[in-house]
Amino acid sequence: MFPNVRYARYVAIGDSTVEGLDDPDGHGSYRGWANRLAERIAREQGSIQYANLAIRGRTTRQVRAEQLPPALAMKPELAAVVSGTNDLLRRHFDAAALLSDIEAIQRPLIDAGATVITFTLPDLGDIMPIARMVRRRLHEMNDAIRSACSSTGAILCDFAAYPVASDPRLWSDDRLHANSAGHARIADALAYHLKLSGSSFDWAEPLPNLPPPNFGAAIRAEYAWARRHLLPWIWRHARGRSSGDGVRPKYPELTVVRADDTRS
Numbered sequence: 001m002f003p004n005v006r007y008a009r010y011v012a013i014g015d016s017t018v019e020g021l022d023d024p025d026g027h028g029s030y031r032g033w034a035n036r037l038a039e040r041i042a043r044e045q046g047s048i049q050y051a052n053l054a055i056r057g058r059t060t061r062q063v064r065a066e067q068l069p070p071a072l073a074m075k076p077e078l079a080a081v082v083s084g085t086n087d088l089l090r091r092h093f094d095a096a097a098l099l100s101d102i103e104a105i106q107r108p109l110i111d112a113g114a115t116v117i118t119f120t121l122p123d124l125g126d127i128m129p130i131a132r133m134v135r136r137r138l139h140e141m142n143d144a145i146r147s148a149c150s151s152t153g154a155i156l157c158d159f160a161a162y163p164v165a166s167d168p169r170l171w172s173d174d175r176l177h178a179n180s181a182g183h184a185r186i187a188d189a190l191a192y193h194l195k196l197s198g199s200s201f202d203w204a205e206p207l208p209n210l211p212p213p214n215f216g217a218a219i220r221a222e223y224a225w226a227r228r229h230l231l232p233w234i235w236r237h238a239r240g241r242s243s244g245d246g247v248r249p250k251y252p253e254l255t256v257v258r259a260d261d262t263r264s
Contacts, residue, residue, distance in 0.1 A: 005115075005194075005195075006045050007041055007045075007048055007077045007078040007115075008048065008049060008077055009048070009049045009050075009051075009074060009075060009076045009077050009078070009254060010037075010038055010041065010048055010049065010050045010051075010076060010077070010078040010079070010080075011050075011051045011052075011053065011071045011074050011076040011078075011079050011080075011114075011254075012034035012050075012051070012052045012053070012054055012079070012080040012081075013053045013054055013063055013067040013068065013071050013079070013080070013081055013083075013105075014054045014058070014063055014067075014080070014081060014082040014083040015054060015055070015056060015057065015058045015059075015063070015082070015083045015084075015085060015086055016054070016055075016056035016057065016085075016176075016177060017032075017033075017054075017082055017085070017177060017178065018032070018034050018052065018054035018080065018082050018083075019032060019034075019052070019054040019055060019056050019250065020032020020033070020034065020035060020052075020183065020250075021056060021172075021177040022172035022173075022174065022177045022178070022179055022180075023178065023179065023180045023182075023183040024180070029250055030250070031180075031183065032052075032183050033178070033183040033184075033186035033187040033190065034052050034054070034080055035050075035052070036183060036184060036186075036187035037080065037187045037190050037191065038050040038257045039257060039261075040187060040191055040196065041078075041196065041257075042257040042258055042259050042261070043259045044196060044197055044198075046258070046259050047256055047257060047258045047259065048256075048257050049254040049255065049256055049257075050251060050254065050255055050256075050257045051071075051074055051076075051249075051251045051252065051253060051254045051255065052249060052250050052251040053067040053070060053071060053249045053251075053252060054067070054249065055067075055247050055248070055249060056247060057086060057247075058083065058086060059083065059086045059087050059090065060083040060084055060086075060087050060098055060101040060102060060105070061087075061097075061101050063081075063083045063101075063105060064101050064104055064105050067249075068104075068105050068108065068109075070252075071109070072108060072109065072112060074254055075112065075113075076109065076112075076114045077113065077114055077115065078114060078115050078117070078194075079109045079114045079115070079116045079117070080116075080117050080118070080190070081102075081105055081106060081109070081116055081117075081118050081154070082118050082119060084098065084102075084121065084141045084144075084145065085121065085176070087141065088134050088137040088138060088141050089134065093137050093140075095137075095140040095141065095143070095144050098140075098141060098144045099144040099147055099148055102144060102145060102148040103148045103151055103152055106118070106148055106149070106152040106154045107152045110152055110153055110154065115155065115194070116152070116153075116154040116155065117154065117155040117156075117157065117190055117193060117194060118145060118149065118154055118155070118156060118157070119145075119156065119157040119158070119159050119186070119189070119190070120141075120142040120145050120146065120156070120157075120158050120159050120160040120161075121138065121141070121142065121159065121160060122159050122160050122162075122165035122166040123135060123138060123139075123160065123166060124166060124171070124175060124176075126166060126168075142158075142160050146158070155193050155194070156193075157189050157190060157192075157193045159186075159189070162204050163206060164185075164203075164204060164205065164206045164207065165185075167206070167207050168210075169181065169207055169210075170182035170185060170207075185203045186203075188200075188202065188203035189203040189204070
């Protein structure tokens with residue numbers, strides 16, 4: 001069932017989800033699914049060279065312009081490419097332009113010999129009611145990702161098709177980034193789609209049922225979320241600022257990850 005494929009060089013590019021927010025590594029940075037996937041591959045084959053060029057706040061056009069050239073220069077055999085959230089949150093959203101940018105990122109990597117993997121994003125409207133305002137954009141973005149993968153041959157993990165991906169227990173306090181449990185599930189899902197040894201479909205299994213929601217607690221949670229996350233985001237964007245201003249990639253060069261350096 002599992003092909004005997006080795007990846008010498010693995011590069012991850014994209015936005016904050018690729019950077020690893022919100023999966024703390026215990027040392028002041030973020031681990032994230034991209035790191036977890038590198039660690040899993042290292043455990044399987046002994047080691048792997050890994051780079052992560054992702055920066056929070058980046059749109060797909062910025063990923064194409066800023067991260068794709070250095071990624072290509074590293075000659076990856078495996079490339080994880082995920083972006084789009086920042087596109088749909090912008091004032092103007094162009095699904096056709098997004099599709100073009102996704103294809104323009106995936107195709108050169110594949111033409112250079114890399115296996116490219118990506119994923120769609122789930123509908124978080126039940127977790128974050130304000131997300132319902134961009135639901136149409138989200139569906140258009142996911143359709144663009146699916147269309148690009150169909151055209152280029154990139155491997156697609158269609159998280160939007162699995163209800164568990166919208167479970168609030170897999171999302172952090174800001175409701176925009178996966179928490180550690182969510183990042184672990186993403187890494188397991190990508191391992192499954194890459195057909196890595198020992199992978200399974202367990203990542204898609206639902207969590208135990210939640211107790212009935214408490215209306216008062218829900219209102220308080222909405223207020224706290226708006227104060228801690230929504231209002232600062234609005235203020236930052238009103239000033240033309242990005243969460244990625246001044247942030248550099250956490251692994252800008254290929255770094256050897258060894259089996260004995262990793263954790264489960």
